[in-house]
Structures are given as structure tokens and as C-alpha cells.
Amino acid sequence: MHILIAPQSLKGSLTAAETGAAIAQGVQAVFPEAKLTIIPIADGGEGTVQALIDATHGQIHTQTVTGPLEEPVEAFYGVTGDGQTAVIEMAASSGLPLVAPEQRNPLIATTHGVGELIRAALDQGSRHFILGIGGSATNDGGAGMAQALGVAFLDAEGKSLPPGGSALARLAQIDTSKLDPRIKECSFDVACDVTNPLCGPTGASAIYGPQKGATPDMVADLDAALAHYAHIIQHDLKKDVANTPGAGAAGGLGAGMLAFLNATLRPGAQIMLEALRVDEYMKDADLVITAEGQLDEQTAYGKSVGAIARLAKAHQLPVLALAGGLETNYTSIYDLGIDAIIVLPSGPMSLVYAMKHASLLTSQATERAMKLFLMGRQFKG
Numbered sequence: 001m002h003i004l005i006a007p008q009s010l011k012g013s014l015t016a017a018e019t020g021a022a023i024a025q026g027v028q029a030v031f032p033e034a035k036l037t038i039i040p041i042a043d044g045g046e047g048t049v050q051a052l053i054d055a056t057h058g059q060i061h062t063q064t065v066t067g068p069l070e071e072p073v074e075a076f077y078g079v080t081g082d083g084q085t086a087v088i089e090m091a092a093s094s095g096l097p098l099v100a101p102e103q104r105n106p107l108i109a110t111t112h113g114v115g116e117l118i119r120a121a122l123d124q125g126s127r128h129f130i131l132g133i134g135g136s137a138t139n140d141g142g143a144g145m146a147q148a149l150g151v152a153f154l155d156a157e158g159k160s161l162p163p164g165g166s167a168l169a170r171l172a173q174i175d176t177s178k179l180d181p182r183i184k185e186c187s188f189d190v191a192c193d194v195t196n197p198l199c200g201p202t203g204a205s206a207i208y209g210p211q212k213g214a215t216p217d218m219v220a221d222l223d224a225a226l227a228h229y230a231h232i233i234q235h236d237l238k239k240d241v242a243n244t245p246g247a248g249a250a251g252g253l254g255a256g257m258l259a260f261l262n263a264t265l266r267p268g269a270q271i272m273l274e275a276l277r278v279d280e281y282m283k284d285a286d287l288v289i290t291a292e293g294q295l296d297e298q299t300a301y302g303k304s305v306g307a308i309a310r311l312a313k314a315h316q317l318p319v320l321a322l323a324g325g326l327e328t329n330y331t332s333i334y335d336l337g338i339d340a341i342i343v344l345p346s347g348p349m350s351l352v353y354a355m356k357h358a359s360l361l362t363s364q365a366t367e368r369a370m371k372l373f374l375m376g377r378q379f380k381g
Contacts, residue, residue, distance in 0.1 A: 003288075005290075017054035017055075023322065024036050024038060027370055043269045044193065050078075056081035068095075083125065083126075086118075086121035093111075099137045105213050106222060107166040127187070133190060133253050138253065139208075140256075141252035141255050143163075145253065151175065151176050167225075168226065169225040172232070176237070198254075200223070204250075205220075227242070269304040272307075273308070278311060286317070292305045293323070295325075320339065320341075321341050322365055342368065
């Protein structure tokens with residue numbers, strides 16, 4: 001029997017790789033001769049770098065870059081085991097947790113550090129990039145990222161604009177003549193699970209600005225600045241990013257990646273499953289086991305567990321999902337192709353205890369599930 005184990009991380013407790021190892025231990029307690037394939041997965045958000053590096057036996061590199069408020073931060077990126085693909089989480093350099101709540105200011109926050117991480121990976125030889133862009137502290141349309149890669153944003157007097165989204169209101173010209181020439185040799189897959197346009201009532205500023213510290217007046221100013229930015233991009237670069245679904249992701253970083261990197265915006269889970277060649281491993285599998293910290297109706301939208309289940313059903317495989325907890329309407333995920341759900345706690349326990357003993361609970365829950373699976377195989381009805 002071949003069992004494919006493809007879990008996400010149990011946030012705050014276990015990485016995806018650690019979760020996979022715990023599941024494997026539970027399987028082996030019942031089926032010691034089973035062939036096990038462990039593929040740590042993620043959905044393009046936090047943990048994406050770690051999951052891809054663990055799955056491909058790659059390497060994580062640290063890099064000091066410019067933080068959201070121009071302070072130095074120690075960030076990281078990964079390079080997959082074949083040395084071909086760089087994996088970057090924008091939150092590592094420009095994320096909201098890097099800024100204290102009382103200091104959050106999307107008027108001046110910059111994505112410069114994202115561009116510096118891209119440049120560092122270019123120096124390492126990477127030419128294919130997977131970028132997760134969730135959790136930003138910024139609203140600069142990716143201008144800071146582009147500046148780090150050599151693009152100049154000039155005002156009416158030909159002077160370079162300062163960092164931040166509000167400065168884009170004064171943008172008169174975009175000069176890409178010094179954009180790093182290696183960008184033309186690259187492909188960029190951006191994990192983007194939102195469809196927000198750049199501007200307007202569902203745009204970057206209106207929807208995400210307040211959580212980054214924007215007041216209503218700031219939201220209006222930032223939205224107008226991004227609209228002007230899109231107009232100049234259209235005029236100077238002949239690219240329409242204003243209404244592209246996903247352009248408003250990460251404070252408009254989606255738009256910047258479309259404009260300056262010729263990036264492709266796709267669901268994060270889809271990018272991950274392709275990068276890890278999960279479809280190939282399913283061809284001779286007999287059972288798929290996945291896991292997530294919490295299962296609910298949102299699992300269907302952009303989460304890797306849902307993507308794993310749908311892919312497994314294309315191969316007519318049974319799917320077992322392990323979960324730390326279940327939320328309202330969790331039963332809707334059965335429609336994704338999940339056949340059975342097992343929760344990790346074996347009885348009443350505190351969240352602190354459960355998180356501390358997550359590995360043991362995962363192994364034990366898997367063992368319980370495998371015994372039921374074995375009983376089902378023996379059932380003669």
C-alpha cells in the first residue's frame with residue numbers, strides 16, 4: 001500500500017514537514033510495511049518557503065534588507081533543492097508583524113525589501129521565482145520593490161520619489177531603463193488568492209488599508225495615489241493594471257509585479273502543488289492523508305487541503321483530513337472530496353496543552369484513523 005502524506009503546517013505547533021513525520025509515525029504503527037511519501041505543502045502564505053525547502057531538500061538564505069519603515073530587518077528566502085527556483089514570502093521583509101501597531105503607516109511603508117530579496121536570489125542564480133504576497137504592511141503598489149530593482153519613479157521636476165504610497169500622487173514618469181536586465185530572463189509565479197482590483201471600493205486601500213493603520217482620509221488619499229500610479233503605468237509602460245483581478249493584493253504589490261516583473265498571479269495552492277509535482281505522486285497512491293490546524297468552510301477557498309482533495313478525487317483516491325479543530329460549517333468540505341475527518345484531541349484539553357503536544361496527538365489521531373481504515377478493508381458486508 002502506498003500512502004501519500006501531504007499536510008500543511010499546524011500553525012504555532014509544527015511545520016508541515018514535522019506534521020508529515022508525525023502522521024507517518026501513526027501510519028507505521030498500523031501498516032509498518034506501507035510505502036509512505038511525505039510532501040509538506042502550503043498555500044502561498046506563511047510557511048511557504050519552509051514547506052518548499054523541506055519538500056525539495058533546498059536551502060534557506062538570510063539577508064538583511066530594508067524593512068517597511070526603512071529600518072534594517074533580517075529576512076530570508078529559499079532556493080529549492082535543484083537550485084532553480086527561489087521562494088520568497090513578502091511578509092519576511094515587508095510584513096505587518098514587522099511594524100509595531102502604533103507605528104503602522106501605509107502612507108510611507110515600502111516594499112523595497114521585497115526587491116532586495118529578489119535581487120539577492122538573482123545573485124544566487126535563480127531565474128524562476130515563487131512569491132507569496134500575503135500579510136503586507138504596505139500600500140505602495142510595489143513601487144518600492146521596483147525601485148530596489150532599478151526602476152526610477154520621478155516627479156514633475158525629475159526628482160526621485162520618496163518611499164510609500166502617498167508619494168505616488170506626485171508621480172510624473174516611470175523610467176525602467178535601469179531595471180535589472182536579469183529580470184527579462186526570469187519567470188515569476190505569484191501566489192495570490194484574492195481578486196481585489198488595485199483601486200476603488202474593493203481595492204487595496206479601501207479593503208486592506210485600515211488594518212495597516214490607515215484612517216478614512218488616508219484610505220481616500222492612498223486610493224487616489226494608486227489610481228494615478230496605474231494611469232502612469234498605462235501611459236509609460238502600456239500595461240493596464242488598474243482592474244486586473246489580484247492587482248490590489250498586498251497593498252498593490254500584485255500590480256507592481258504585473259507591471260515590472262511580467263508576473264503571473266495564480267492561486268497559491270495551485271502553484272505549490274505544481275511545484276511539488278503532487279499529481280505525479282498520486283498516480284500510484286492508494287490513500288491520501290492531509291492536515292490543517294483548523295478545518296472550516298474557508299478551506300475550499302485557496303487552501304491547500306481543498307486543492308489536495310480535489311486533485312485526489314481526479315485520481316479516484318480516498319482522502320483523510322486531520323485537523324486540530326473544526327469550525328462552523330466544516331461539513332461543507334466533504335464536497336471538496338474529503339472522505340473522513342479526524343480531530344487531533346483525544347478528549348477535553350486546553351489549547352496550550354494541545355499545541356505543546358501536537359506531534360504526539362497527530363501520531364495518535366493517525367493511528368486511530370488507520371485502525372478504522374484497516375477495519376473497513378476487512379469488513380465483509
